Amino acid sequence: MTRKSRRMYVLVVAIALLASATALVLTALDDNITYFYSPSDLKTKQVTVGRALRLGGLVEDGTFEKLDGGLKVKFSITDGAETVAVNYEGILPDLFREGQGVITEGSLNEKGEFIAHEVLAKHDENYMPAEVIEALKASGEWRGDEEQITE
Amino acid sequence: MSVFHRFANPNRFLKLTNQVLPWVSGLTVISLAVGLYMSFFTSPPDYQQGESVRIMYIHVPSAWMAMFVYTSIAIASVCSLIWRHPLADLAAKASAPIGAGFTFLALATGSLWGKPMWGAWWVWDARLTSVLILFFLYLGHMALMHAFEEQERGNKAAAVLAIVGFVNIPIIKFSVDWWNTLHQPASVMRADGPSIDPSMLWPLMIMGVAFKLFYIVVLLIRIKSELIEAKLRKYRRAVVDKAH
Numbered sequence: 001m002t003r004k005s006r007r008m009y010v011l012v013v014a015i016a017l018l019a020s021a022t023a024l025v026l027t028a029l030d031d032n033i034t035y036f037y038s039p040s041d042l043k044t045k046q047v048t049v050g051r052a053l054r055l056g057g058l059v060e061d062g063t064f065e066k067l068d069g070g071l072k073v074k075f076s077i078t079d080g081a082e083t084v085a086v087n088y089e090g091i092l093p094d095l096f097r098e099g100q101g102v103i104t105e106g107s108l109n110e111k112g113e114f115i116a117h118e119v120l121a122k123h124d125e126n127y128m129p130a131e132v133i134e135a136l137k138a139s140g141e142w143r144g145d146e147e148q149i150t151e
Numbered sequence: 152m153s154v155f156h157r158f159a160n161p162n163r164f165l166k167l168t169n170q171v172l173p174w175v176s177g178l179t180v181i182s183l184a185v186g187l188y189m190s191f192f193t194s195p196p197d198y199q200q201g202e203s204v205r206i207m208y209i210h211v212p213s214a215w216m217a218m219f220v221y222t223s224i225a226i227a228s229v230c231s232l233i234w235r236h237p238l239a240d241l242a243a244k245a246s247a248p249i250g251a252g253f254t255f256l257a258l259a260t261g262s263l264w265g266k267p268m269w270g271a272w273w274v275w276d277a278r279l280t281s282v283l284i285l286f287f288l289y290l291g292h293m294a295l296m297h298a299f300e301e302q303e304r305g306n307k308a309a310a311v312l313a314i315v316g317f318v319n320i321p322i323i324k325f326s327v328d329w330w331n332t333l334h335q336p337a338s339v340m341r342a343d344g345p346s347i348d349p350s351m352l353w354p355l356m357i358m359g360v361a362f363k364l365f366y367i368v369v370l371l372i373r374i375k376s377e378l379i380e381a382k383l384r385k386y387r388r389a390v391v392d393k394a395h
Contacts, residue, residue: 011233018315022318035275095200118271122335123268124335127348129351
């Protein structure tokens with residue numbers, strides 16, 4: 001074996017080992033790398049009351065309401081399967097609306113409601129001019145809002 | 152391999168560079184001008200994000216380049232470790248600051264975009280964190296290159312770092328698919344075709360090409376100056392030897 005081909009084999013083996021080690025670490029840390037839980041995750045993971053976490057999903061249509069006419073708001077986050085009620089007091093991001101993806105930071109209370117102290121808007125990967133959306137909606141082919149964040 | 156060896160000869164490389172450089176520079180200026188004009192004036196505002204979407208035309212090509220330049224460095228490092236090509240080390244050395252610059256640009260524009268759209272300058276989700284790690288890898292690569300008295304050892308250490316750090320590139324690319332992130336999934340390089348309207352995809356693609364050409368121009372200039380510097384060192388040594 002020449003020195004060149006030996007160097008090549010050493011490099012290939014080293015890269016293969018490194019890649020599998022990284023894959024194992026990332027799989028083990030899966031839960032920690034995930035930035036937010038979905039409402040379904042909350043049900044399956046048995047989250048304790050008061051533990052800080054992030055909850056993400058779509059703002060359910062028809063659930064948004066302002067309390068006391070001020071900064072206090074209430075809405076539900078859904079992932080299609082499960083729904084969690086969220087209470088929040090503060091300023092909402094510009095993109096916040098019903099049907100929009102959001103990520104909230106806070107904790108669950110005893111009643112199973114989520115008390116958020118921060119709300120971030122998650123926008124989807126579709127980029128389009130407004131006229132195109134109008135045209136799609138007019139022809140009944142627009143289905144953008146329902147298909148996001150269901151994992 | 153013979154083509155590879157032919158252009159690995161420094162003198163031949165210099166000659167070829169001098170011929171190619173004016174053309175690539177001209178193309179860079181033209182594509183950048185057209186791309187920027189389309190990005191800022193002719194492309195439409197987004198249905199959700201409005202005018203802020205224009206940050207995309209800088210942010211996304213920068214992020215592509217951050218990964219592309221790192222991949223180039225990793226390939227050059229493999230060539231350097233296996234075939235001991237002097238030009239491979241030079242290419243890696245010349246690329247690192249350019250890649251670091253693109254990564255910084257991607258992080259900075261992303262931050263400026265995140266505040267109005269998401270409501271936060273920065274979050275520690277998988278995509279943003281892995282790109283920050285990429286930035287540190289670039290800085291580490293640059294530092295290692297200069298950390299040793301002998302340039303040879305510096306080159307070798309930096310090459311190993313570049314190859315080890317390459318595991319981060321697929322993590323960056325697929326972070327938005329593997330984990331829940333605040334950052335949205337891929338819009339252009341996805342299995343079912345781009346989810347960007349053609350009126351916005353075109354300026355984005357032209358900007359992508361312009362950034363790539365820019366990298367080639369700066370890379371060639373940097374390698375050229377390194378080669379000339381090496382030549383100068385050789386002459387200087389010859390003069391000193393004669394004087395003694």
